[in-house]
Amino acid sequence: MSQVSIDLLRTFFELAQLKSYTACSKKLNLSQPAISNRIKRLEDAVQFPLFIDRNPHLGLTDEAQQLYEITQRIVDELGKIDSLVEGGTFARSRIGVLPAIEFFFGPEMIWKLDTPGTGPKLEIVTDSEDNLLRKVALGQIEIAVVCSRLGEPEHSIFSKHCKLSWICGPQFDESTLADNAEVPVVIWRGNVSRGPSADEILESSNRAHRVVFETSSLTSYFDAIRRGYGVGFTVDSFLRTNRNPYSVKVLESHLPELGQIDFHVVCNPHSPAGVRKLASQLASVFEEA
Structure with missing residues (x-):
């Protein structure tokens, strides 16, 4: 031997x-x-x-x-x-997040981590759900923070169910959607979690709709909804007062149910203790979401 x-x-x-x-x-x-x-x-x-x-x-x-x-x-x-x-000069922890999660939760995630300068170098990368999960499996990143509608990924150390809701601008007249009227839809085509888009959901429900605005920018997506171009959808947790700079509101009726989406923090169980601790700190952000 x-x-x-x-x-x-x-x-x-x-x-x-x-x-x-x-x-x-x-x-x-x-x-x-x-x-x-x-x-x-x-x-x-x-x-x-x-x-x-x-x-x-x-x-x-x-x-x-x-x-x-x-x-x-x-x-x-x-x-x-x-x-x-891993506290050495060249040690690092690479964290991959979906763009939408980084957009809404980035500041909270940073504040949850250990005191700056006392641990390994941190790198934040954004990508699609499939790519982030693949990168964890291949060791290209240590931690992935994703949200998915297609079940719990392998090595998820934390999961939380969240409701999806249709949203519109403050001045949008919900009554215009009554009686199966055509739905004006705003679409975000960025790197997102797996699952159907708004227009695909409406199509599967046999609901007449028209894409009125399409963008790969989250800022433009929410700004178009706020200004009344049409409706979109997001996670309820994204709509808390301190995360809702666009003042969009939830549509309560007239549109099909969207179901839920799950937040996951993914980390290889054989990672060093410091990486697992970092993953737990990130998970605490979503425990409070």
């Missing part, structure tokens, strides 16, 4: 988790042949195959399952060592 190194075990652990040579290659920044070579060396050392039919997609062999559990404990202990040094 002297031939077994930490590098071989870590490669085995990541490949067992990701079940893909491609994903493992990206996460470890190694070529696929290099990963295959490490797996072969580990199999030669332990004298048994690691994956059923040599295919990570099919799962671990019975013998390899025991090795995986031991390796998991080793990786956890290495994570504790990482947490001891």
